[in-house]
Amino acid sequence: MTGRTLSFWLPLAALCFSVLGAAGSALGADAQSTINSGDTTWILVSAALVMLMTPGLAFFYGGLVRKKNILSVLMQCFMVLCIISIQWVLVGYSLSFGPSVGGLIGSLDWLGLRGVGMEPAPYAPDVPHQAFVLFQMMFAVITPGLIIGAFAERMKFSSFCLFSVLWATLIYDPVAHWVWGRGGFLGTAGGWGAIDFAGGMVVHVNAGMAALAAALFLGRRKGFPQTMSPPHNLPVAVIGAALLWFGWFGFNAGSALSAGSVAVAAFMATHVAGATAGLAWCILDWLRYGRPTTLGMITGAVAGLAAVTPAAGFVTPLGAMAIGVISGAICWAAVTWLKAALRYDDTLDAFGVHGIGGMWGTLAAGLFATQAVNAAGPNGLLYGKAAQLVIQLKAVGITAAFSFVGSLALLKLVDLLVGLRVTDHEERVGLDLTQHKEAGYTVIE
Numbered sequence: 001m002t003g004r005t006l007s008f009w010l011p012l013a014a015l016c017f018s019v020l021g022a023a024g025s026a027l028g029a030d031a032q033s034t035i036n037s038g039d040t041t042w043i044l045v046s047a048a049l050v051m052l053m054t055p056g057l058a059f060f061y062g063g064l065v066r067k068k069n070i071l072s073v074l075m076q077c078f079m080v081l082c083i084i085s086i087q088w089v090l091v092g093y094s095l096s097f098g099p100s101v102g103g104l105i106g107s108l109d110w111l112g113l114r115g116v117g118m119e120p121a122p123y124a125p126d127v128p129h130q131a132f133v134l135f136q137m138m139f140a141v142i143t144p145g146l147i148i149g150a151f152a153e154r155m156k157f158s159s160f161c162l163f164s165v166l167w168a169t170l171i172y173d174p175v176a177h178w179v180w181g182r183g184g185f186l187g188t189a190g191g192w193g194a195i196d197f198a199g200g201m202v203v204h205v206n207a208g209m210a211a212l213a214a215a216l217f218l219g220r221r222k223g224f225p226q227t228m229s230p231p232h233n234l235p236v237a238v239i240g241a242a243l244l245w246f247g248w249f250g251f252n253a254g255s256a257l258s259a260g261s262v263a264v265a266a267f268m269a270t271h272v273a274g275a276t277a278g279l280a281w282c283i284l285d286w287l288r289y290g291r292p293t294t295l296g297m298i299t300g301a302v303a304g305l306a307a308v309t310p311a312a313g314f315v316t317p318l319g320a321m322a323i324g325v326i327s328g329a330i331c332w333a334a335v336t337w338l339k340a341a342l343r344y345d346d347t348l349d350a351f352g353v354h355g356i357g358g359m360w361g362t363l364a365a366g367l368f369a370t371q372a373v374n375a376a377g378p379n380g381l382l383y384g385k386a387a388q389l390v391i392q393l394k395a396v397g398i399t400a401a402f403s404f405v406g407s408l409a410l411l412k413l414v415d416l417l418v419g420l421r422v423t424d425h426e427e428r429v430g431l432d433l434t435q436h437k438e439a440g441y442t443v444i445e
Helices: 003-032 037-064 067-097 129-151 157-180 200-218 234-256 261-289 294-308 317-342 350-368 386-418 424-429 431-436
Strands: none
Touching: 037 067, 037 129, 037 234, 037 294, 067 129, 067 157, 067 431, 129 157, 129 200, 129 350, 157 200, 157 386, 157 431, 200 294, 200 350, 200 386, 234 261, 234 294, 261 294, 261 317, 294 317, 294 350, 317 350, 350 386, 424 431
16 A cells, blocks of 8 residues: 555544544433433442441341351351342343333343443433442342341351342342332332332342241241340440441432432431331330340331331331331330240241331331322322222232242252251351351450
């Protein structure tokens, strides 16, 4: 090629690349034009807050078990953070939020986050798609973590890992799609119209019923209830409860998916319900046992936070207060009376707190929801729409039945494949040493 030819083609090629680059920049700018930096920041901060809830749960649960099992609980919580994050990227997000297949499950269009980038999210058009994926990932992580409270001190670690992945894929992901996915048959985006602002059904009812199934399937711990010792480290449990409460602001207020008035309402409702329920449980302990207890206070606060979750972005502060008072009372009754009457061994009361609290909170959304707080939501029974309560009741029933039966089936499958429960000797020695060859506490002579 001669110098004269080069002198002709090089400027022409440069011009073409310049035009293509400008066009690409214009397209990129157009794709980013709807992204709101403030909303994106809020979603990322909220995702970090929800992530912090899993270590918080580890401390909360870890302080409540016997000292020979604290590391097993911490290990389970951190393992679920790892394995469910990977599951979410590979298949979980697509099954939960992908284009609907018959209203029952998401398609595999977004398998491995294929095609999921920095474009506006279909579910939150003000933020990049991957920001929404990250936020929802943290919900998927903590939900199977809650179930740990039911089988603490007696499940093999290998069985826990297998069960958690299967449960996330076959139970959590379908329920998330039913309630939150576009086209899911229970939710507001093309379904029955059941409302669940931040996970009453998807997280708490779902995990609570799985916890009940696990407690029943595994059976009681050796010596339950006669020789059970009290929580070995309540200060650690208090730290865990405080981290959960702090993270719950991201859990609920972040579910507004923007930094606006609905997020503020959800933040307020979350705090008020947690405080009210903690106070209610404390007073009931005082009346029943003649003294207020630290354990009762923190358990009640968690019950209130769980209960307000489905309603947080739809209710007034007084509505949240009512949800908190009632959740404190009914969860206290479930843990104090129901568990004793039926003699099932839900080690850390995952069903009594999250299952019962989540059911009440989901129904409460059908009572106290008002468009004065969230114009995009419905009115509840107390604001003129009795049908919403009926919808909530049916949605709770379906979610609870599916989670309980499905979880029992998965527990049976895991038991057949690798065995579920540790041996009597391993249980007596403790899971820290028998499952991990580590000790949570070292005594220096």
